[in-house]
Amino acid sequence: MSDTIVELSHVTKRFGDFTAVRDLSFALTRGSILGFLGPNGAGKTTTLRMMLGILPPDEGTIRVLGKSIGEVRERIGYLPEERGLYKRMRADAAIAYLATLKGMNRADALVKARKLLDGFGLGEFQRVRIEGLSKGMAQKVQLLSAVVHDPEFVILDEPFSGLDPVNQTELEAFIRNLAAEGKTILFSTHTMQHAERLCDRLVILAKGSKRFEGTLDEARGLLPRRARLAAETDLSFLTSVPGVERVTAPGAGSPYWTIDLREGDDGRALLAACFDRKVPLTHFDVAPPSLFDVFVSLVGQAHAEEAVAA
Amino acid sequence: MTMHRTFLIARQEFIKYVTRRGFLISILMFPLWIVVVAVVPQLTSGNDSPRILTVVDQTGGSYREAIRNAIGRDNESRNLAAIAHYSGGFIDLSKLAPVTAQMLAHPDTQASRRAFENMGGLDAVRAQIAAHMKPNAPGFTEPMPRYIYAEPPPGLARNPNPKNIGAALRTEGPSEIDAVVVVPPGFGPGAPEAAFWSNAPRGGLKEFVDNALSDALRLAAIRAVAPNVSDNVMLTDGADLESHSPAHADGSSNAFDQGVPIALAVILFVVSVMNSSVLLQGVVEEKSTRMIEVLLSCATPREITTGKLVGVIAVAITTLLIWGLVLLAMMLLASHETVTLAMSSLRAIATLDTVPLLLLFFLCGLLIYGSLFLAIGSMANSLADAQSLLGPSMLILMLPNLMIAGVMANPNGPLATGLSWVPIYTPFFMMLRIASHPPAWQLWGTATLAIVTTILMIIWTGRVFANNVLTTERPPALGQLIGRLLRRK
Numbered sequence: 006m007s008d009t010i011v012e013l014s015h016v017t018k019r020f021g022d023f024t025a026v027r028d029l030s031f032a033l034t035r036g037s038i039l040g041f042l043g044p045n046g047a048g049k050t051t052t053l054r055m056m057l058g059i060l061p062p063d064e065g066t067i068r069v070l071g072k073s074i075g076e077v078r079e080r081i082g083y084l085p086e087e088r089g090l091y092k093r094m095r096a097d098a099a100i101a102y103l104a105t106l107k108g109m110n111r112a113d114a115l116v117k118a119r120k121l122l123d124g125f126g127l128g129e130f131q132r133v134r135i136e137g138l139s140k141g142m143a144q145k146v147q148l149l150s151a152v153v154h155d156p157e158f159v160i161l162d163e164p165f166s167g168l169d170p171v172n173q174t175e176l177e178a179f180i181r182n183l184a185a186e187g188k189t190i191l192f193s194t195h196t197m198q199h200a201e202r203l204c205d206r207l208v209i210l211a212k213g214s215k216r217f218e219g220t221l222d223e224a225r226g227l228l229p230r231r232a233r234l235a236a237e238t239d240l241s242f243l244t245s246v247p248g249v250e251r252v253t254a255p256g257a258g259s260p261y262w263t264i265d266l267r268e269g270d271d272g273r274a275l276l277a278a279c280f281d282r283k284v285p286l287t288h289f290d291v292a293p294p295s296l297f298d299v300f301v302s303l304v305g306q307a308h309a310e311e312a313v314a315a
Numbered sequence: 316m317t318m319h320r321t322f323l324i325a326r327q328e329f330i331k332y333v334t335r336r337g338f339l340i341s342i343l344m345f346p347l348w349i350v351v352v353a354v355v356p357q358l359t360s361g362n363d364s365p366r367i368l369t370v371v372d373q374t375g376g377s378y379r380e381a382i383r384n385a386i387g388r389d390n391e392s393r394n395l396a397a398i399a400h401y402s403g404g405f406i407d408l409s410k411l412a413p414v415t416a417q418m419l420a421h422p423d424t425q426a427s428r429r430a431f432e433n434m435g436g437l438d439a440v441r442a443q444i445a446a447h448m449k450p451n452a453p454g455f456t457e458p459m460p461r462y463i464y465a466e467p468p469p470g471l472a473r474n475p476n477p478k479n480i481g482a483a484l485r486t487e488g489p490s491e492i493d494a495v496v497v498v499p500p501g502f503g504p505g506a507p508e509a510a511f512w513s514n515a516p517r518g519g520l521k522e523f524v525d526n527a528l529s530d531a532l533r534l535a536a537i538r539a540v541a542p543n544v545s546d547n548v549m550l551t552d553g554a555d556l557e558s559h560s561p562a563h564a565d566g567s568s569n570a571f572d573q574g575v576p577i578a579l580a581v582i583l584f585v586v587s588v589m590n591s592s593v594l595l596q597g598v599v600e601e602k603s604t605r606m607i608e609v610l611l612s613c614a615t616p617r618e619i620t621t622g623k624l625v626g627v628i629a630v631a632i633t634t635l636l637i638w639g640l641v642l643l644a645m646m647l648l649a650s651h652e653t654v655t656l657a658m659s660s661l662r663a664i665a666t667l668d669t670v671p672l673l674l675l676f677f678l679c680g681l682l683i684y685g686s687l688f689l690a691i692g693s694m695a696n697s698l699a700d701a702q703s704l705l706g707p708s709m710l711i712l713m714l715p716n717l718m719i720a721g722v723m724a725n726p727n728g729p730l731a732t733g734l735s736w737v738p739i740y741t742p743f744f745m746m747l748r749i750a751s752h753p754p755a756w757q758l759w760g761t762a763t764l765a766i767v768t769t770i771l772m773i774i775w776t777g778r779v780f781a782n783n784v785l786t787t788e789r790p791p792a793l794g795q796l797i798g799r800l801l802r803r804k
Contacts, residue, residue, distance in 0.1 A: 059611040059785070075615070083612040089605035091331065105323050106613035150609070 008034045009071070010158050010189040011056065016065035018051050025051040027213045029065070033191060033206075035157075038184050040200035041193040043210035044304050049193040050086055052210070053162050056191075057083055070157060079108040082156035086163040086193075088147045092136040096122060099135055100150045107154035114153065121149045141172055148176070152183065159183060161192035165199055177203060197296040207296075209303050216303040221296065228294040228302055232264040232272045234279070235288035246278045261288065320614045324622025329629045332593050338630070341589060345638045349645060365460050366493040366520045369467040369483070371475040378498045378509075381531035382524060383464045388428075389523070390460045394437040395422045397458040398444070405452035406444050415443055462523060465492060480512045496524055503532060577719060579673070580746040583680050584716060586634055588709075590627045590681070591688035597623070598692030598784070599701050607784050616781035620689060624773065627685045628678065669749050672762055676749075679765040680742030684712065686772040687739075690779040694786075715743040726751035735761050738768040 011033040026048040058074035104114035209217040248270035253263040272291035372379035399422035494513040695701035
């Protein structure tokens with residue numbers, strides 16, 4: 006059995022004169038969780054729709070589970086960004102209906118739907134119409150609709166959108182469980198914390214083009230490390246220390262000076278310079294950049310490139 | 316395309332529509348509609364007060380008598396029709412004298428009217444049938460006369476000038492006069508005209524007077540050459556010309572033969588538009604709730620559009636079945652005779668030869684209209700958007716309804732034939748014409764055209780649906796719309 010679940014090769018999608026996705030290639034292996042990141046309008050949803058066969062690519066090829074999408078539609082689960090269910094359907098019937106469209110027989114689908122609803126604490130609402138559920142409950146029903154047929158590959162478009170922190174945590178656990186069962190997960194988000202906590206790999210998109218593909222560590226390696234120092238004296242002299250890229254004074258209400266280090270620098274020279282000058286430091290740490298920093302850097306760069314091209 | 320997914324979508328559409336309140340209302344509206352269209356006018360006409368007429372005859376009185384006699388004959392005809400209708404429901408005709416039974420079975424013939432007069436009119440016939448009434452038969456209600464003659468007020472009789480006529484005519488209240496007829500001295504062909512005065516002529520009163528005076532003039536002309544001719548010539552009677560059709564060679568009535576095809580075609584239009592509108596609303600709703608995206612992740616656009624159309628056909632057939640049963644029940648409540656007449660006409664039209672074609676045209680019409688509405692729904696983001704696209708479409712779709720009279724006047728004439736070959740109208744007009752036995756080449760040619768049009772419409776709808784159903788922009792302008800409709804991808 007091949008380990009590659011999804012493979013996009015030089016995929017381009019245009020809407021009239023606008024290129025929504027440009028020459029996009031990436032692959033996804035079995036059992037992994039891929040974070041598909043990008044700002045609004047980056048082309049994430051268009052890419053997901055192409056992976057589901059909802060939109061055809063203008064150029065390039067997409068293989069899912071080793072086949073064309075039409076052949077494996079029933080083995081994919083999908084949670085769209087904007088949730089949609091028939092409001093007048095009962096919760097269990099709504100899940101079962103979508104499961105039957107994915108190949109399950111109705112009786113099995115209803116049993117499975119009720120079991121899933123029970124597992125998510127919605128047992129007593131299984132015969133309630135969707136319009137009678139709270140937004141959070143309806144989102145859960147939608148999520149269960151995406152996985153009720155036991156798909157091998159699950160696409161979640163902005164799954165955390167609109168959920169409260171408790172439900173977000175619950176969803177994170179659910180996604181981890183799906184991966185642990187051997188399912189392959191791709192989820193799009195522009196909330197970096199979820200991607201940092203869940204993903205094995207990341208693809209960052211901006212302006213329709215891929216800006217990054219790799220692991221979280223590889224993403225963090227794109228930017229130099231950053232030191233944070235606290236002292237009661239002026240630290241602006243640190244700009245002359247070798248390996249220092251930039252020194253930023255504390256903002257209002259913050260005691261921390263932020264020192265951007267050059268690539269490969271570990272901050273030891275910085276600490277040595279403070280000792281030499283006998284600066285009384287109350288805090289010192291050196292940390293890799295956050296995914297947020299990497300994201301802003303990559304996306305900002307894309308915007309800058311577009312501005313130059315314009 | 317997976318038939319299973321198409322079936323599942325069709326079943327879901329069917330359940331979704333038949334469980335809506337709107338479906339129940341449409342089912343209930345039909346009998347109400349029948350009552351409004353068919354029963355209320357009858358009830359109100361029955362309750363209409365008689366029109367009161369006076370005649371100032373300045374020739375000596377012969378024309379006044381002619382009008383009074385015509386009113387008498389009209390009343391007798393109405394009495395005969397009413398007692399015949401009553402007898403049809405509550406009297407065992409086989410137990411009556413053959414002449415009486417024949418008269419009551421065919422009250423519209425001249426012979427029956429003469430027989431009624433000879434028997435002594437309504438009271439005599441009521442006496443004859445009284446012994447043969449079925450148990451629990453309700454009492455007979457004598458019909459109200461349409462017209463009543465009243466003598467003119469003395470002032471008006473002396474001087475029928477506009478002022479006196481105006482004073483005599485009804486302004487309000489039941490006892491006043493509806494119309495004044497003034498017959499001038501020397502009235503006749505090429506002589507001074509008679510005058511008909513009325514504030515608001517109703518119930519064909521002017522035509523009635525016109526006919527009565529014409530009959531009187533004809534009788535006068537006949538008497539000029541044959542002075543002994545009797546007053547009982549009954550010139551108001553027409554020839555008894557009974558219509559026959561090979562389809563009714565068994566002697567069954569063809570009274571509804573014209574009405575049934577019109578009813579079928581109108582029902583096609585009503586059912587198509589009603590269900591297609593629901594289809595359109597459903598698609599707009601799925602777009603606005605983004606349900607459509609979930610469906611597209613499970614099925615292809617072709618499976619979705621086909622499933623939706625099949626679902627609509629199922630709803631339409633269910634609607635028709637329920638309406639048919641309701642109609643049958645209402646006709647049974649009205650009279651057995653109506654059911655017999657309607658069934659006889661339906662049998663004459665729906666023969667073994669025509670039933671497959673009727674069904675084909677009906678399904679094609681439904682699919683053509685449904686496809687069009689589905690395409691419109693996929694281009695709209697809201698019902699307001701849909702309305703802006705629907706308005707012009709409805710003007711085009713309504714056109715056949717305006718042509719019914721023209722087509723039925725000559726169902727195999729050039730107009731009817733030409734309209735039958737306009738692809739989107741073919742099902743409608745062929746359902747109208749099928750009872751008129753159009754030439755075989757037209758039947759099969761239009762059937763082929765309807766099938767081809769339907770297939771092309773379904774393919775086109777699938778394309779429009781796939782191109783537009785995920786867009787959230789405003790509905791296109793006309794130029795963009797044509798571009799979108801023709802775009803391949």
